[in-house]
Amino acid sequence: MIQEKIFQEDVSRFFSSRRSVRKYLNTEIASEDIMSILTSGIWAPSPGNVQPWRFIIINKKNSINRLAYLITENLHSxxxxxxxxxxxxxxxxxxxxGKYALAFKSAPLIIALVGKSYKKSPTGRLFGAFFPDKDVNTVIREEMIKCVSMAAQNMLLCINYLGLGGCALSAPIYLAGRKISEELQIGLEEELVLLISVGHYEKGQTEKRFSSRKKLENVVSWL
Structure with a gap:
């Protein structure tokens, strides 16, 4: 019982210790750590195991600066x-x-999470039969975004486990999603869902920040 309680406390502490990190050290990320993060992403659940995602690794400084330029241009306009x-x-x-939209600039690594249509798959055809009165493309897109979001959370937890910092970024997509998609050569039947910045960081950076959550009784209902 004591060991079980310690394990539960460790798990709870692990989840609550995750923070969004936006300032990074100029240190390369080990290739095995990158592979661990990507592997955690592909183990996210998906309907019919369609796995409607692919990941683009952006770790060249010129490429990261180019993304920052596209967003800065949009902000200026x-x-x-x-x-x-x-x-x-x-x-x-x-x-x-701009502070949040360009939060990835100092990161040595950005992962672009791209969702893919699976309309022609058996699961996609099944959705078409289940929702004859609703545009099946809308249903598939909604499910795809849920799947990619779960892959993103897996990645963020793995990043935290590895002692790295990460941040899920949607602002760059709202501001310059079309241009970023063109830059990353994302296909017509694909959608850029999220960017995740990853890097080493000064550990004191997150310890100084207090993050609270609503009380369970305010967000949970029992039926």
Whole structure:
């Protein structure tokens, strides 16, 4: 019983210790660590085991800078439009959002998580039979995003286990998703769902940050 309790406490501590890290050290990530992260991603669940994902590794500084340029260009355009329309509150918000949209700039590694359509698979055809009154493409896209999101969480937990820092990034996609997709040569039947930045970091960086969660009684219902 004592060992079981210690194990439960260790597991709980592991999950609660994960933080989103946005500042990284200029240190390369070992190839075996990268493979461990990717392997954790492919073991996420998916309907009919369709595994509707693929992952793009971005670890060349020129490529990372190129992504940052595409986002900076978009932010500049949005800020300029807001200024021309005298929307000064929007100008301040756009300027502040750059901190999060460009949080990957110092990372030595970015993983792009790409979702793939599986409409022609047996599972896709089954969805077509189950939802005759709903666009099956919508159903498949919704399920694909759920699957890729679970793969992302697996990766983030593996990153934490390896003692690395990581951050799931959606802001770059909202701002410059089309241009980033073109840059990464993502196909027409694919969708860029998420970016994850990965890197070594100063350990004190997360220890100083307190992260709270809502109480269970505020988010759980028993039926």
């Amino acid at each position: 949005r800020r300029q439009t807001a200024e021309e329309n005298n929307c000064f509150n929007n100008v301040a918000l756009i300027r502040a959002s």
